[in-house]
Amino acid sequence: MKKAEVVILSGFLGTGKTTLLKRILLDEKEKGRSVAVLMNELGDVSIDSDAVESDVPLKELLGGCICCTIQDKLESQLQGLLLEHRLDVIYIETTGAAHPVEVLDAVLSPLFADKLGIKGIITTVDGTLWLNRQTFNPQIHQLLLEQVKHADIILINKSDMLKDAEQARVTMEIQSLNPNGKSILTTFSKMPLSLLDSVDGGKKKANVHTHVHSDLRLDTFLYRFKSQIEQARFEEFLRGLPDSIYRIKGYVWFSHSQYPDLFQYSYGTPLFLKEYMKMPMNLVFIGQVSDWSVIESQLCQMER
Numbered sequence: 001m002k003k004a005e006v007v008i009l010s011g012f013l014g015t016g017k018t019t020l021l022k023r024i025l026l027d028e029k030e031k032g033r034s035v036a037v038l039m040n041e042l043g044d045v046s047i048d049s050d051a052v053e054s055d056v057p058l059k060e061l062l063g064g065c066i067c068c069t070i071q072d073k074l075e076s077q078l079q080g081l082l083l084e085h086r087l088d089v090i091y092i093e094t095t096g097a098a099h100p101v102e103v104l105d106a107v108l109s110p111l112f113a114d115k116l117g118i119k120g121i122i123t124t125v126d127g128t129l130w131l132n133r134q135t136f137n138p139q140i141h142q143l144l145l146e147q148v149k150h151a152d153i154i155l156i157n158k159s160d161m162l163k164d165a166e167q168a169r170v171t172m173e174i175q176s177l178n179p180n181g182k183s184i185l186t187t188f189s190k191m192p193l194s195l196l197d198s199v200d201g202g203k204k205k206a207n208v209h210t211h212v213h214s215d216l217r218l219d220t221f222l223y224r225f226k227s228q229i230e231q232a233r234f235e236e237f238l239r240g241l242p243d244s245i246y247r248i249k250g251y252v253w254f255s256h257s258q259y260p261d262l263f264q265y266s267y268g269t270p271l272f273l274k275e276y277m278k279m280p281m282n283l284v285f286i287g288q289v290s291d292w293s294v295i296e297s298q299l300c301q302m303e304r
Contacts (some may be wrong), residue, residue, distance in 0.1 A: 003114075003115055003116055003117035004087040004088065004089060004090055004115060004116055004117070004235060005088065005089040005090070005116075005117050005118075005119040006089070006090050006092065006107060006116050006117065006118050006119055007024075007089060007090070007091050007092070007119045007120060007121075007122065007196070008092050008094060008100065008103055008104070008107070008118075008120075008121045008122070008127070009021060009091060009093045009094065009122055009123035009124070010094055010095065010098060010100055010103070010121055010122065010123040010124075010147050010150075010151060011094075011123050011125060011147060011155075012096045012125075012126065012129065012140075012143070012144055012147065013095075013096030013097075014058060014096070014126065015096070015124040015125055015126045015129070015157055015278040016124040016126075016155065016157040016186075016188065016189040017093050017094075017124050017189075018093065019103075019188055019189040020050075020122065020124060020155065020189035020191070021037070021066065021091060021093055023036070023189060023190070023191075023193070024091065024193060024196070025052065025053070025056060025091075027193045028088075028089065028167050029053075033088040033089060034085065034086060034087050034088045034089075035056055035057075035060045035087070035088065035089055035090075035091065035146065036056065036057040036058070036059070036081045036085060036087050036089075036090045036091075037052050037056055037057070037059070037090070037091050037092075037093065038058075038059045038060075038061065038074070038077060038078070038090060038091070038092045038093070039052070039058065039059075039061070039093045040060075040061040040065065040074075040079075040092070040093065040094050040095050041059050041060070041061070041095065056180050057081060057084070057087075058128065059077040059078075059080070059081060061073055061074055061077060062176075065094075065095050065097055065098055071227075071246065074106050075106075075109045075111070078090070078107070078109070078112065078116075079109075079111070079112060080239060082112060082115050082116075089119070090116075090152065092107065097143065098151035099143060099146055099147070100121050100123075100147060100151070100218060101146075101150065101218065101227070101246050101247065101286060104118065104218070104247075104286050105247045105249070105286055108220060108222075108249075108284045108286070109157055109284075110249060110250035110251055110279075110280060110282040110283065110284050111279075111280060111282075113222050113250075113282055113284045114222060114224070114282060118219075118220050119124065119148060119196075119234060120152035120153065120196075120199035120216065121151045121152050121153075121194075121207070122151060122152065122153045122154075122155065123147045123148055123150075123151035123153070123154050123155070124155045124157055124189060125147075125148060125155065125156050125157060125170075125174065126157055127157060127158050127159050127162050127166070127167070127185075128158055128161055128162065129144075129168050130144070130156070130170050130173070130174070131162075131166060131169070131170060145177060147180050148174055148177055148178055148181070149177055150178075150217075150218040151178060152179050152181055152182065152199045152217070153181060153182045153184070153191070153195055153196075153199065154174055154178065154181050154182070154183045154184070155184055155186045155189055155191055156170055156171065156174065156183060156184065156185050156186060157186050157187065157188070157189060158187065158197055159185035159186060159187055160187045167185055171183055171185065180217050181217075182195060182198075191268045196216060213280075213302075217288060217290070218283055218287070218288055219286075219287065219288065219289055219290070220284065220285065221281070221284075221289070221292040221295065221296075222284055222285075223250075223282070223283045223285070223295075223296060224280075224281055224282055224283075224301050225251075225252065225253065225281035225282075225283065225299075225303065226281070226303060227253075227303045228253045228254060228255045228257075229253070229254060229255065229302040229303060230254070230255055230302065231254040232254065233302050234252060234254070234302060235270075237298055237299070237302065238270055239296075241268075242287075242289075243268070243287040244287050244289055245265075245285060245287035245289065245295075246266070246267055246286050246287050246288075247265060247266055247267075247284075247285070247286040247287070248263065248264070248265035248283060248284065248285050248286075249262075249263065249264045249265070249283075249284055250262075250263055250281075250282045250283035250284050251263065251275070251279040251280060251281055251282065251283070252272075252281075252283065253281060258277075259274070259276055259277060259278065260275050260278070260279050260281065261274060262274075262275050262279075263276060263283070283299075
């Protein structure tokens with residue numbers, strides 16, 4: 001079954017996400033691809049929805065951030081888009097306050113994770129704001145760093161307002177923070193849209209096994225259980241997980257239970273919640289892991 005690609009547009013307030021979205025949608029229209037857009041606004045009034053033409057399916061999520069207060073709304077809107085349209089790609093424009101890991105966690109519901117493929121994250125950065133980021137409070141400063149750290153493509157906007165030395169400094173700092181991301185100096189979010197084709201959602205070629213530690217990026221992995229497992233073995237597996245796995249969520253069916261448990265894992269802390277119906281046995285992982293085969297092998301062993 002063909003999956004709908006998901007591209008997340010990240011970046012702080014006023015850094016050019018909507019301008020970028022408009023450019024991308026024009027390009028997708030020329031290619032004839034089936035596209036949908038999810039726009040998230042912290043306020044109760046939509047500001048940028050007119051950027052999306054009427055023939056593009058648009059879902060708006062208002063009054064909160066999809067990575068914390070309105071995750072349930074996001075899930076229902078995504079479900080609706082997948083049911084109503086045969087999509088090639090969904091673009092999600094986040095609020096300026098959104099953390100990339102939390103957004104991925106919100107997007108990848110175990111109920112339909114097998115219908116989506118994360119293409120990548122594009123982060124827009126205001127070059128002048130970046131140089132002055134130390135003036136923000138520690139939470140905002142850290143958010144700016146995280147939005148850059150987990151991106152596949154970083155657009156350094158308003159580069160025309162920077163001197164040559166400042167352009168070099170911003171580029172060097174961002175590349176040092178995220179050496180695997182593609183950093184581009186831009187104005188008005190003008191980027192070669194062919195760059196999107198080079199983003200592969202973290203999928204590695206089957207014959208690539210060397211230098212895995214130099215290729216870490218924020219990535220996702222979906223495992224489908226085929227049978228019940230022993231809870232003790234699963235908990236032993238959790239204790240051995242690396243710190244680079246940030247989130248796990250899905251359904252796990254233990255051999256002593258009549259129904260699966262809803263399982264959630266956040267930065268080392270597991271949580272099991274009883275369910276009282278049969279659920280899809282999908283388990284979604286989010287982390288900086290370049291080779292998921294070890295995790296997959298360990299999970300397969302539990303089913304034997």
